Amino acid sequence: MKKKKIGDCLSQIEINDIAPNDYNTNVMPPSAYRRLVEDMRENGPSAIDQILLRKAGEELRKVGKRFEIIDGFNRWKVANELAWKTIPAEVRDVSLEEAKVINYRKNSERGTIDPFREAELFKSEIDAGRTHEEVAKRYGIDRSQISYRLSLLKISGRARRLIDVTRVTPSQLEVIAKVARSADQELLAKEVRDRGLGVRKLELRAARMHRLRPIRAERLKDCELKMLVDMVANVYAACEDCKARGSCPDLMAELKKYRKKK
Template sequence: MAERKKALGRGIDALFQDFNGETTHDQETVETLALSELRPNPYQPRRDFDETALQELTASIKKSGVFQPIIVRKSIQGYEIIAGERRFRASKLAGKTTIPAIIRDVSEDEMMEIAVLENLQREDLTPIEEALAYETLIKKLNLTQTEVSNRLGKSRPYIANYLRLLTLPEATKRLLQAKQLSMGQARTLLGLKNKAQIDALARRTIKESLTVRQLEKIVNALNEEKASKQVIKKPVKSTFIRATEQHLADKFNTKVTLAEQKDGKGKIEIGYLSTEDLNRILDILNVSLD
């Protein structure tokens, strides 16, 4: 297992050389399995498959069959697909009942990592799918972001930026998944301090075809507006209180502040600059510490 984990960072071919259908491990054979016996990889990060590409593959399989075997592992009931779900789906659409497959003995952890790596190397996952893939590795394998980045050959900030997308509101995540929003636009939306504004601004971004730069200006303006509203205004003191403060300041020759409370009570604060200054004020008040 340790040797295989080292190979993961170098790519899927370093772990399973026959993913491209070129070679097989010793004593492995290609078998014909019924499509009804197969189930998709439960750790498959891809949520959506490109319909055009799937239809093209379906047409090819109808005409020529499946040239590249899929890779599966035996499960309690039938088989789970390790790699080749597109070929599996296209074969069903083509009306096939069987498919060539290589049966591989793979652990749960390896199957999870393979599913992520195979799809990442295709580079057509949506940002949400990629983020969910990283989250799966972290949660299921108890890995840190740094460990995931080392294992997949990605930087830790790269992993962190994708994971942040999962904190977006559900409606905005659906827009990102549907490729109506870009990764850059989504990351900019995350900068909004008032998270309740994200969905509305995401819809506006699509409607007005806002660029990332334009969106950044809007986010900054909204954040400044929120900050100005949060500034606590000091209560305006009455004329009597201000006059009293000035009278006491003149008497003690120092700053005096009166703080009013809602119940009519309050407090007086008399400032002093040193011990000698304090003693001077105490003399004025005729207060003795003897």
């Protein structure tokens, strides 16, 4: 194809010469994606900014790809769906490490980061031998954010599949990640998905799970059971969820087991 080169820029690149990257942290809600499709269908290439590319690495070149996306995956994906032959693009002469930072910062500016992909990105940096402080400085974020995001990797795959990352906050995910049992993580994920529980209510639910899961009522004396009931009643007196449902369902299940043993 005939290319117009201005410095490191190529005005048009063939769609089939481009491959997505494996470090993209972007997430786009379905409604926004549909709007992008309609805009690009109606207005053509003039509807979008140039996507950012870099020259493909050896592995991609082996499968016939000449460029790798730095930023603009969804625009490239829509162009594919609309059967465009080419797409406006700028090719930058940057390394893989530089491309990761550009991608992350572009997505941060738009506020469209998938927390799980963000966690995987930071883990890859840590695995490469960088400290939390070095990663934080590299991506222009607070050091504590590295630890918070890495904690999300504790969430099981089944729980992740219940989570719509476009409708939850990282703070909600951090609460789920603190729960040890994968089954409990799934229950909390469902609570967020189906009932939209906020951070405070999630914390109360997680704390109740933490206190009750290790307890087996049949092993307790009557006086210990009374203390348990009083403790739960006091700790969760302010929990609107418990007030609405009445007695704590987890505790009641354990007490039923105890009564059967008597």
